[in-house]
Amino acid sequence: MYGESVELLEAAIAEINAIPDIEFILVAGDLTKDSERYNHDRARELLSRFRKPVFCIPGNHDQPRCPELRPAECLDPHAPSVPASEFPRLYRDFGFTDPSVSAFSCDPSPDVHLVGLCSAKVNDDRGYLDPAILVWLDADLARQRDSRRHTIVMLHHSIIDHVPAESVDPTFSWFHVDNAFDLKAVLHRHNVQLTLTGHLHMQDVTEEDGLYNIVTSSLAGYPHAYRVMTLRDDAIAIESHRIASIPSLPDLQSYSRRFVSDTFVGILTDAFRKPPFSYPQDHAHDVATRLRDWWPSLVSGDAQFTYTAEELGDPVLVAYFNSFSDRPPADNDLVINLRRS
Ligand SMILES: [Fe+2]
8 A cells, every 4th residue: 555655654653652661663674665765765754753763674675676576557767766785874763873784783672682684685575685694693693692681683574484385485485585594593593582574464473493483564555563562571472453544544444455355356366267277257256256355364364264165166275275374373462482592
């Protein structure tokens, strides 16, 4: 919802500024549409309205992207894209301290060590960690000697699968860090347990060998969520909230869910018309319509799918769509117990 993104961020700022005891705000990338300088200027102005410190990292949209990744109707041909290398300088008030390093770390509260990493692969929507940044991260984490602090690492792309075969299935692998294995080796070496990401536009929490990857949906897309995290007594409590309305869309949630469902039905109908399905138009649209709630339910988190062969007509479809049912841990509201390093 590019057109409503400013209203959505303003609504989130108002809600979050009204929450007592917030210490800092984390924004996991995609601050602009296509890294237009005027959008970066507006993003920084908006982020400065939070009453507490804000830390942000770039996403795939905050760098030049090749034209085939940019919908023609959303292009601004007169706006050259700001390169990712400029992001640390532009966002020096939002975490970055060295304009030549696409990562930062700081201690925003007595019990948190925060690391922000740029995971946007140059001119691509995929994720990738520059080997030099992994060396920087290893050294940064090695310097942490204060056992009172828990480390939170924020980056844009996933590092643990949130959907089946995310890291290898071409439908989803562009949401993932290509060299996630290398990053996770560094995180495990230093006992890091918490990572925060965006990009996948869904509410999901996964755990792998004691490492959690918490992905939060985009403010600019259904379900328009943000999370409030409270760290206390070696446990982090996570609550999820949704923007309920904005001035131009008082019924934001129902409008947005309907919009996403309708879009998804169109995409699925087109897919079912092609091999290997090759369904006639009416049948393709009928099956797609039966699945209209699948995507919005999936991105809402905590979804269980129980489609049947009677509904979808093909057991292979049933097995595929049901396989996205959520597995523990919970996605929206949960408590994660943390180890002491
Ligand atoms: Fe993204």
